[in-house]
Amino acid sequence: MDHEHKEVVLQVQGLAVGYGDESIQHDLSFDVKRGSIFAIMGPSGCGKSTLLKALIGLLRPSAGAVHFGDRNYWELEQGQRDHCGRGFGVLFQGGALWSSMTAQENVALPLQMFTRLGTAAIDSLVQLKLSLVGLDSGRGSMPADLSGGMRQRVGLARALALDPQILFLDEPSAGLDPIAAKRFDDLILQLRDGFGVTVVLVSHELASLFGICDDGVFLDAATHTAIGHGAPSTLRDSSDDPTVHAFMRRELPAGHEAPV
Amino acid sequence: MTVAPANPRLTTQVNGGDTLVSLIGDWITQDDEVGAALTAPAAIFDRKELTAIEFDSSRLGRWDSSLLVYLAAVRQAAASRSVRVDDSGIPIAATRLLALLPQHGAAPAAPPRRAMFVERLGIWAIAQWCELVSVTVLVGGQLLQAGAALVGRARMRRVDFLGCLYDAGIAALPMVALVNVLVGAILAFVGAIELRRFGADIYIADLVGLAQVREMAPVMTAIVMSGRTGGAYAAEIASMQGSNELDALRVLGIPLQDYLVLPRVMALTLMTPVLYLYGSAIGILGGFAVAVSMLHMSPQLFIAQTRSAVTMHEIIFGLTKSIAFGALIALAGCRIGLKAGRSATDVGHAATSAVVVSIIGIIMLDAVFAVCANALDI
Numbered sequence: 001m002d003h004e005h006k007e008v009v010l011q012v013q014g015l016a017v018g019y020g021d022e023s024i025q026h027d028l029s030f031d032v033k034r035g036s037i038f039a040i041m042g043p044s045g046c047g048k049s050t051l052l053k054a055l056i057g058l059l060r061p062s063a064g065a066v067h068f069g070d071r072n073y074w075e076l077e078q079g080q081r082d083h084c085g086r087g088f089g090v091l092f093q094g095g096a097l098w099s100s101m102t103a104q105e106n107v108a109l110p111l112q113m114f115t116r117l118g119t120a121a122i123d124s125l126v127q128l129k130l131s132l133v134g135l136d137s138g139r140g141s142m143p144a145d146l147s148g149g150m151r152q153r154v155g156l157a158r159a160l161a162l163d164p165q166i167l168f169l170d171e172p173s174a175g176l177d178p179i180a181a182k183r184f185d186d187l188i189l190q191l192r193d194g195f196g197v198t199v200v201l202v203s204h205e206l207a208s209l210f211g212i213c214d215d216g217v218f219l220d221a222a223t224h225t226a227i228g229h230g231a232p233s234t235l236r237d238s239s240d241d242p243t244v245h246a247f248m249r250r251e252l253p254a255g256h257e258a259p260v
Numbered sequence: 261m262t263v264a265p266a267n268p269r270l271t272t273q274v275n276g277g278d279t280l281v282s283l284i285g286d287w288i289t290q291d292d293e294v295g296a297a298l299t300a301p302a303a304i305f306d307r308k309e310l311t312a313i314e315f316d317s318s319r320l321g322r323w324d325s326s327l328l329v330y331l332a333a334v335r336q337a338a339a340s341r342s343v344r345v346d347d348s349g350i351p352i353a354a355t356r357l358l359a360l361l362p363q364h365g366a367a368p369a370a371p372p373r374r375a376m377f378v379e380r381l382g383i384w385a386i387a388q389w390c391e392l393v394s395v396t397v398l399v400g401g402q403l404l405q406a407g408a409a410l411v412g413r414a415r416m417r418r419v420d421f422l423g424c425l426y427d428a429g430i431a432a433l434p435m436v437a438l439v440n441v442l443v444g445a446i447l448a449f450v451g452a453i454e455l456r457r458f459g460a461d462i463y464i465a466d467l468v469g470l471a472q473v474r475e476m477a478p479v480m481t482a483i484v485m486s487g488r489t490g491g492a493y494a495a496e497i498a499s500m501q502g503s504n505e506l507d508a509l510r511v512l513g514i515p516l517q518d519y520l521v522l523p524r525v526m527a528l529t530l531m532t533p534v535l536y537l538y539g540s541a542i543g544i545l546g547g548f549a550v551a552v553s554m555l556h557m558s559p560q561l562f563i564a565q566t567r568s569a570v571t572m573h574e575i576i577f578g579l580t581k582s583i584a585f586g587a588l589i590a591l592a593g594c595r596i597g598l599k600a601g602r603s604a605t606d607v608g609h610a611a612t613s614a615v616v617v618s619i620i621g622i623i624m625l626d627a628v629f630a631v632c633a634n635a636l637d638i
Contacts, residue, residue, distance in 0.1 A: 086290070099502065099603035115290055121298045124329045125289065131361045132325075144502075144602040163289050163324035187360075194357035195324065 007034045015064035037199040039216030046221035048202045089159030089167045095151035097143035103154045110161040129157040169201045268297045277311035286321040315349030415518040424527035440539035444546030465565035468547030477540040482585035486618030490593035494614030497597025498607040525590040532586025589618045
């Protein structure tokens with residue numbers, strides 16, 4: 001299941017994203033291959049989450065194209081875009097669970113809306129997803145009563161509800177303790193190996209980046225474009241760019257004085 | 261990988277105590293056909309002499325978690341009947357995912373116990389008592405804090421207070437004006453029908469003036485304010501609850517009573533009477549316009565008649581009522597917002613119940629005022 005076929009599932013060409021006249025990132029081009037775990041890296045505020053919004057259909061890019069397989073996402077009509085979007089699973093920052101539904105109902109909603117399965121079948125799928133992400137208790141609890149890690153797991157189960165082709169994760173290990181973060185990383189690996197799902201991950205957690213990602217793009221906040229392509233560990237070991245180098249090694253960039 | 265989607269199916273082949281289950285076709289959750297395959301894992305356990313289950317997935321197409329649901333159900337049923345399951349025929353990736361599942365399904369949660377009637381009545385009564393106590397604490401605290409604010413000792417920021425004043429005052433003017441001018445005009449029309457039959461057209465001015473100043477302007481202004489401002493207070497504070505903003509204030513030691521409730525209560529208590537005066541005047545203007553233009557009353561006569569009917573007493577009575585209404589709306593809005601839950605639905609409930617409680621409270625308070633006024637002969 002690993003990398004025997006290097007089919008490109010997501011292709012980004014010359015993409016520019018921004019709000020109004022303000023350009024956040026421009027001239028982004030990269031390929032995401034099937035079954036890979038692709039990292040969108042970069043310092044805080046460089047536009048990682050904005051780029052993710054353009055990939056999952058929340059923000060129309062100001063230039064360029066996003067191809068899913070042979071479909072140009074932003075050229076599709078709204079209905080086709082929605083259909084295409086059902087092949088995505090998205091884990092938002094902090095889970096973004098629907099606060100008025102229990103954990104189980106959160107996972108069940110996509111299944112109820114987009115499949116014609118009966119209540120019993122949906123219930124077993126929901127229990128399966130929640131077991132897969134390791135949520136053994138609190139399934140009937142409201143999101144406000146769950147811990148941050150549990151909310152993250154429910155969010156992942158909801159993202160997996162419709163068995164997506166591509167899983168987008170926005171800062172999945174933010175706010176988790178090191179052990180929980182490691183477990184979460186392992187879970188992502190297991191799900192990738194099991195379902196063969198492609199993972200696109202926004203993160204600046206170095207441990208996660210080195211631990212699970214096998215490809216990626218590094219966005220720069222100063223030049224507003226990509227300054228590094230490749231697996232995080234490759235970038236760490238062989239990138240010439242001082243920003244990438246400093247970021248990957250958790251050092252201050254050369255010539256940068258530490259604030260007193 | 262198969263190209264054309266094939267219906268997910270199973271065939272079973274019995275060989276002594278062993279049953280070979282062949283998994284065939286595409287098992288995709290979003291295909292409608294998968295439902296039937298999912299609901300029938302129990303059929304293979306019908307045979308008494310069953311000792312082992314094997315799988316053959318050579319004709320299996322694409323699959324996703326629907327296959328896992330089936331396999332997990334088989335595994336669980338087999339465990340409870342001590343039937344051996346041979347995993348070797350299952351795709352290796354599926355075996356890995358199955359390994360993530362707990363060996364025994366999560367124990368079903370016990371259904372919540374239904375409380376007896378007496379118990380529920382008791383819980384309800386205690387909750388009402390607690391609510392009464394906390395409302396009393398809130399009202400008392402606000403009275404004390406308002407005193408402290410007057411000498412500048414409350415922990416309230418001037419900018420918040422001014423913002424609330426603007427929101428509860430100037431921003432509400434157009435709506436208060438529109439409602440009151442129409443009510444004044446309607447009163448003039450209604451009065452004209454009856455009074456004209458007795459040739460008492462002149463008393464239209466008395467009717468409009470008295471009704472507007474004593475009843476309609478205070479009540480209509482308060483109802484408008486409860487819809488636009490009371491509901492907003494409840495919704496705003498409730499959504500702050502949902503995003504932990506109230507906790508952030510508590511931790512800093514900023515008293516919610518001073519910081520959130522006081523500026524709102526003071527602003528609305530101050531502005532409602534001002535809006536009332538404005539509403540009364542513009543309501544009389546509405547009546548005046550109808551009386552003069554459509555009922556052909558002389559303008560001088562209308563003004564003279566109004567001045568003799570509406571005394572200072574009436575205005576003070578109306579002002580007192582609207583001060584009470586303003587305080588009631590603000591206190592209800594803030595109290596309901598503070599005790600709201602943390603979900604999106606709770607914000608909606610808080611806004612709704614703030615408006616409902618305010619309107620009912622206004623009408624009830626108005627009735628109390630009417631009885632008191634009657635007893636005191638005001």
